[in-house]
């Protein structure tokens with residue numbers, strides 16, 4: 171997929187490749203030990219995390235459509251061979267079945283790592299996620315829980331995906347108390363966050379930026395490590411404006427920060443990482459410092475998670491804000507094939523918004 | 531009064547003192563209806579409608595057209611000229627013969643591997659190419675990935691990627707035909723994988739209860755991407771599900787064009803005359819990779835692919851029969867193939883040269899009219915394009 175994307179939309183490839191720049195050194199934890207680790211792409215990092223999860227807990231399972239031969243994105247490659255067909259397996263083509271099965275498996279004290287082939291195809295499982303997984307603990311007075319469930323799904327633009335291989339459906343799930351929503355930005359982040367999700371005692375939807383599966387490459391520690399959930403990270407410090415994003419969009423935002431810097435604007439960039447429950451404090455502290463906020467995501471702007479962040483920060487920082495909160499997001503249309511470059515929240519759209527917010 | 535019978539709201543059920551679980555399988559698998567043997571010999575013609583010369587030649591011509599179009603479009607994707615493609619290789623008989631047995635008033639709800647049905651109805655190679663290139667004359671206005679064809683004038687609903695969703699929709703469409711007392715039915719196509727989705731159950735059950743004139747046509751081609759049917763279901767295929775829903779069903783050899791044609795014709799008769807759904811399971815094989823994003827040798831053997839490609843080839847089998855009837859010969863074969871090849875190559879060139887749909891098409895059709903948020907976003911975007919023209923592809927007229 172990546173090659174065709176590069177051919178068709180060469181411009182977008184530049185920021186994509188520059189995603190390598192993201193080192194995770196700012197994490198200040200296990201990743202501080204990342205000197206001289208092998209370079210991995212995001213797909214291999216996910217594979218490594220799954221490998222570790224299966225290896226460290228005999229009651230863990232990995233399953234979904236076409237998972238057995240390695241998955242359509244090759245993220246589960248080799249796992250069935252190593253851990254056996256009973257723990258790593260293909261399921262029938264039925265998302266509601268995959269998630270429902272995962273809930274039952276998790277409710278019996280197992281770690282169920284379910285793959286939905288594309289985030290665009292998660293909707294048949296919406297009922298199982300929203301009405302079942304999310305409320306399993308609460309409705310039983312904590313007699314039962316399905317906290318061992320993690321749902322992985324590749325999301326987002328890829329250059330040629332059209333309506334049904336491009337969507338970013340995170341906001342739907344951020345409206346659901348009882349589940350967590352996590353999105354990594356890079357290989358080392360993906361590995362550490364996925365392991366945290368798998369081991370977290372709550373059901374989690376983990377969206378993987380599929381455009382980065384092969385394009386994002388960085389050093390990834392080989393050992394078993396976890397990155398904290400519900401903790402945002404300042405990945406670039408600045409004083410004039412705060413930018414908040416997640417997943418693949420962060421690299422586009424970083425490009426905009428670099429360009430803004432040439433114009434003397436100092437941007438602070440925050441990776442939210444966990445969208446639900448999210449780390450308001452880190453964003454609030456940053457906005458208190460900068461007095462300005464811009465949020466960017468690929469999903470349509472209306473009802474997107476940017477709206478929630480904006481509302482919360484206005485509540486907390488109203489008197490400190492020096493300009494309206496800016497949202498640079500996808501358009502309020504279905505995700506279009508030919509018009510993808512127009513639909514996307516590009517670097518220059520963000521750059522313009524940075525400037526107009528700072529000069530408000 | 532019969533004391534041996536339980537009369538409950540669901541009807542009368544006989545009692546038995548024998549505790550007997552119904553077996554998970556019947557003793558014999560449901561046989562597969564066929565008309566032509568592997569050598570194109572007509573075994574016996576248990577079929578209501580005869581296929582005459584004119585029809586047979588048109589069917590054969592379209593099967594070959596489908597084959598050549600698939601091969602060339604596939605190659606065009608490999609060359610990077612289109613972003614995606616998916617062939618119907620191995621399923622040409624299913625595509626063309628099922629379409630031939632329907633009338634143009636019948637409504638088709640496809641999955642995505644049924645381009646031959648649309649071809650049969652007169653959608654031109656040029657129209658296929660336009661969709662794959664997403665140019666300004668693509669009826670889908672360049673919004674969807676290649677192969678997501680749709681044509682209102684051909685009563686062919688637009689392809690949607692999410693698997694299985696068309697099945698309950700087909701019942702709603704069929705119910706409308708019923709209410710309008712039309713002499714037409716709905717034909718809904720789907721794969722073996724598609725039968726696992728909840729929508730398959732919803733569709734079949736609704737159809738039975740609503741007594742809707744719909745033909746459910748399952749292309750059981752053995753694979754759903756890398757997932758073998760053994761990992762998809764443990765029933766004797768799809769055909770046996772019909773009875774559980776109260777739907778009349780048949781299993782046919784999907785690589786036998788005459789059998790597919792006869793079965794669909796008969797199914798159509800029953801669907802319309804009796805106002806009832808019919809389930810057809812066509813046994814076949816996906817000879818090509820799932821799509822251009824797939825390499826199927828990673829999960830299945832070359833031998834298996836070769837066997838179906840060569841020994842069980844549905845186009846060759848039908849050709850033998852047509853030739854046996856003296857309706858076809860080598861000379862016509864060569865002419866046809868050359869002709870179609872040129873036609874497809876020309877279509878690709880024309881489609882490729884054609885510009886993309888205008889930017890305004892990005893915002894249209896989200897609703898019947900443009901709401902204010904989209905008005906605002908369109909003018910904002912036009913401002914951005916003025917400031918950063920280099921960010922945007924040149925082939926989309928702004």
Ligand SMILES: Cc1ncc(C[n+]2csc(CCOP(=O)(O)OP(=O)(O)O)c2C)c(N)n1
Nearest residue numbers: 291643691692693721722723724753754755
């Ligand atoms: C709801 C949904 N889940 C997953 C997919 C991804 N997907 C596309 S095709 C396919 C396999 C379909 O197999 P089958 O129904 O047998 O049709 P075939 O490709 O064999 O013609 C899958 C899993 C999808 N398109 N929609």
Ligand SMILES: [Mg+2]
Nearest residue numbers: 721722753754
């Ligand atoms: Mg199939």
